[in-house]
Amino acid sequence: MGTDYQRAREELGRRLRELRMDCPEGRLTGVQLAQRLGWQQSKISKLENGRQTPTDDDLRAWSEATGQPGAFGELRSRLRGFESHVRSWRRLLVAGHGPVQETWNTLIGESRTLHVWDTFAVNGMLQTADYARGVFERLAQFRGSREDAEDAVRARMKRQEWLYRPGRQLNVLMWEGALRAQVCPPGVLAAQLDRLLGVVGMDTVRLGIVPLDAPLRLFPGNGFWVLDDRLVTVEDWHAELWLDDAETIALYRRVWDTFAESAVFGAEAQQVIARVRRSLKV
Structure with a gap:
């Protein structure tokens, strides 16, 4: 996997972590977010650490579960930015x-x-x-x-x-x-x-x-x-x-x-x- 691609994926992961930490109703732990989404906690960890590429649905669900649905557009743009290189x-x-x-x-x-x-x-x-x-x-x-x-x-x-x-x-x-x-x-x-x-x-x-x-x-x-x-x-x-x-x-x-x-x-x-x-x- 190319270095530029991996770096972009890690940056997206950091942004996802920020949304979890800045949840309007209070900081969520990875376990709590996983429960809200019905995911395995390991998926939360992989996405935040840039070890798994999210889908559009993952990003939409994440932004809504962290109480920040307006962030979806930004997240999707980030994803499109580096997926244009890995199709x-x-x-x-x-x-x-x-x-x-x-x-x-x-x-x-x-x-x-x-x-x-x-x-x-x-x-x-x-x-x-x-x-x-x-x-x-x-x-x-x-x-x-x-x-x-x-x-x-x-x-x-x-x-x-x-x-x-x-x-x-x-x-x-x-x-x-x-x-x-x-x-x-x-x-x-x-x-x-x-x-x-x-x-x-x-x-x-x-x-x-x-x-x-x-x-x-x-x-x-x-x-x-x-x-x-x-x-x-x-x-x-x-x-x-x-x-x-x-x-x-x-x-x-x-x-x-x-x-x-x-x-x-x-x-x-x-x-x-x-x-x-x-x-x-x-």
Whole structure:
């Protein structure tokens, strides 16, 4: 968990403690507040010490139980302030993958230059509909989220129109392992690799492949996106991280440049993709 995020959570916890201590009818102990709320006392402790992230309902209940309902707006703003950087999949996917993809459409639409490092799957900007469908179906099944693969696929395919707008540039590096990951039937993966072979040479796409046997100066780590010079997004199992401070953005660009030193482009990239394509039993 990032230091800035944890610090913000601890500050929110201190504010919650202040509300408990400044209750208009007299200071409440943690046990007394827990009884009012019908919570375990341990939850009070975790929230006040920044070891648990509250929900909107938690904050509303806390402000009302401490006799200060007007504080809810402030508490909610604090929560939104640091949750904008850690976007929990559990919350994001309540309405399914479709709305998440539409949010990404807006985000990408506002960007002109993308630098992407992919380690686990073919980049979404270059996916076929069948490949994307397989990804969304597996993720929905794994996370137990709403099954709306078709809505998500349509949104992702719409986003690819960005590649055909003048002045746009997708700089994408993919680890060879992402090409080999059989997250879909072999026939679907084969068609996906054919699609990649076709985008090599597009003027809006710079596609690099890092072969499995290439010397690496860094371990592959998580995939990430750098959008212009204003935002980095990193996908993890529990959340999607949005990082917008200049120092962090510069760090991820340096990481991207480092992996680019191990990548092959153009005809050499096509050779790696074709080699993976031939290895499939279709």
